[in-house]
Amino acid sequence: MYTPSADQSLSEAYNLTKYRVGGNGFRSIGVLKAALEQVEDHMESDIYGTGKVIEQFQEKIAKFLGKETAVFFPSGTMAQQIALRVWCDELGTRKVAYHPLCHLEIHEQDGLKELHYIEPILLADKDRLITLNDVQNLKEDIACLLIELPQREIGGQLPEYSELAEISRHCRAKGIKLHLDGARLFEVLPYYQKTAAEICELFDSVYVSFYKGIGGIAGAILAGNETFTAESKIWKRRHGGDLISLYPYIISSEYYFNLRMGKMGEYYEGAKGLAEKFNHCYSIETRPIQPVSNMFHVMFDAPKEKVEHVLVEFYQETDVGITGNLREYTDTTCYCEISIGDQYAMIPDEVIEEAFTLLGRKMKELN
Amino acid sequence: MYTPSADQSLSEAYNLTKYRVGGNGFRSIGVLKAALEQVEDHMESDIYGTGKVIEQFQEKIAKFLGKETAVFFPSGTMAQQIALRVWCDELGTRKVAYHPLCHLEIHEQDGLKELHYIEPILLADKDRLITLNDVQNLKEDIACLLIELPQREIGGQLPEYSELAEISRHCRAKGIKLHLDGARLFEVLPYYQKTAAEICELFDSVYVSFYKGIGGIAGAILAGNETFTAESKIWKRRHGGDLISLYPYIISSEYYFNLRMGKMGEYYEGAKGLAEKFNHCYSIETRPIQPVSNMFHVMFDAPKEKVEHVLVEFYQETDVGITGNLREYTDTTCYCEISIGDQYAMIPDEVIEEAFTLLGRKMKELN
Incomplete structure (x- = not known):
């Protein structure tokens, strides 16, 4: 299922996960192709x-x-x-x-x-x-x-x-x-x-x-x-x-606006639910505590290198990715940004529950 | 075959022509789609x-x-x-x-x-x-x-x-x-x-x-x-x-660079040949007389409105488009820009010959 590797970087480990709590998915060329599919070839620039x-x-x-x-x-x-x-x-x-x-x-x-x-x-x-x-x-x-x-x-x-x-x-x-x-x-x-x-x-x-x-x-x-x-x-x-010609951006903007504008409520609810799970973990707090949009920051009360190590293991063991980009906040704390999109709802409830139980335990072991 | 209309604008008449002396074709969304066709969906932005x-x-x-x-x-x-x-x-x-x-x-x-x-x-x-x-x-x-x-x-x-x-x-x-x-x-x-x-x-x-x-x-x-x-x-x-993400422009730039870089010689030869035909017409001269690239200007020694009228008729009668955009040069002269691309070679020789015989006659009648 996964290949544990002690020296895998955070972003490498993140990129190998099956589930991701944030985002709408991989920024691949397919995102543009999907938007163009419904457009006639002869449409004018x-x-x-x-x-x-x-x-x-x-x-x-x-x-x-x-x-x-x-x-x-x-x-x-x-x-x-x-x-x-x-x-x-x-x-x-x-x-x-x-x-x-x-x-x-x-x-x-x-x-x-x-x-x-x-x-x-x-x-x-x-x-x-x-x-x-x-x-x-x-x-x-x-x-x-x-x-x-x-x-x-x-x-x-x-x-x-x-x-x-x-x-x-x-x-x-x-x-x-x-x-x-x-x-x-x-x-x-x-x-x-x-x-x-x-x-x-x-x-x-x-x-x-x-x-x-x-x-x-x-x-x-x-x-x-x-x-x-x-x-x-x-x-x-x-x-x-x-x-x-700006149409590659215009057509895709309109396509995804139509697709996702109606889902902002779902993302917001997802963010609130997910933030709660983070806040139940030892040494983790979200900012704001209760999100007011689809986004929030996850503040880890531990140094960046230590949290990175925890997260790499966590990704390998759960297949759930939180972030590929952890940032130093102070010498002894760090944080990442989460923005909920389509991907959160794709994670089965039991996978999320198990994962957060494990994350809480791992953070506690850190101290 | 065509619908003559005295009050058709130059650009309208041009847009209705079957053949065009300049350009690589209509700037439609199909131009982007063609470039994306050979790219895998999962390719990264x-x-x-x-x-x-x-x-x-x-x-x-x-x-x-x-x-x-x-x-x-x-x-x-x-x-x-x-x-x-x-x-x-x-x-x-x-x-x-x-x-x-x-x-x-x-x-x-x-x-x-x-x-x-x-x-x-x-x-x-x-x-x-x-x-x-x-x-x-x-x-x-x-x-x-x-x-x-x-x-x-x-x-x-x-x-x-x-x-x-x-x-x-x-x-x-x-x-x-x-x-x-x-x-x-x-x-x-x-x-x-x-x-x-x-x-x-x-x-x-x-x-x-x-x-x-x-x-x-x-x-x-x-x-x-x-x-x-x-x-x-x-x-x-x-x-x-x-x-x-700039990839919609990058992928298409590379695709058309690969497709057309080798055709610059053909475009240059086309420009020289086409300029010669213009230069045989009464009251028309190209700038430069002999092109040094795929482009040149066509200078008409007659006022813009008169040349526009000639060109609209010419487009309707020959199905050959020269330009949709005639610009005033002086009060009594006007010009347009021609850049040879893929479209010039698609016009049958006899269509071009007949068209330029007609253009020469029409310009002479103007004076």
């Missing part, structure tokens, strides 16, 4: 942002988000820098505010600063959400506040809708544009019990991704009013994102 | 610029171009701005030089200036190539000179290889980096009777495209030494071009 395939999808998602217009982008990195730039130009200042662990701050090689000369004010501490109070205490004039729902780097936490609404009212009163980093917006709708449009109406502009919970190949939508999106298209060309 | 599918293709093209390393980009717009930026940073100046009709100057919404604050010096007149003399007379310190082979906006003209070699020697002596806009590099190899590597060794960095003569979906390669490409990857992320 989009051409530099025009054509039926791109325009129809943009309209569909604009409507879903309750916004006037939407633009398809190859990446969220591009879409969000541009969103902030457009608001900065409109308000005549190059300052914005966002969370210290915002994607733009830690994952984009400082594109916002290097390409747009925009200075971000970091709101809140690294390990908690931005609050209304943080926004009210902002001393500097900013063009735009970016809020990420859920705040990925702290396990996917969410403010209550009422606080979000107050932040939105405050920003509108102060003439601050509010931008939504909705990389995982679809994934939080079951918790809020709101439509996407009800969330998005609090924001002036919205970015959503199609390869997180949706599980597409790549691609993003930026939505807002007509002036905003028209301006964003000019910047899209400047960034080199106005490709002659 | 690239992940943020890593993985077999992207690394192998980058190595293959680096070798083909005779460069140390290569990076796959979603677009040439992104690749070339970044190439110039990397050279500017290395040389400590934000000045470059290129042709007045360079892609960066006229098709990119000034991304180079708006995102990189790079000031281009425009060399040569709009209607001719950059010469060694132009480069020698450059008064300002520049980081990089960009040369486009062939110079698309003037019909795809080329300097002789010996002049190119002298420009390269001059730049090296002066410490100026030389960048090749090789959007159509593959298409000029038959004229030069050189390998791509023999052309590229004159340049410090090279961009090539996979959807011009190659006929892929989209995508570009930027090649150069290791320091250069490593730096370009950082900027690729900043621009939002470091997508989680």
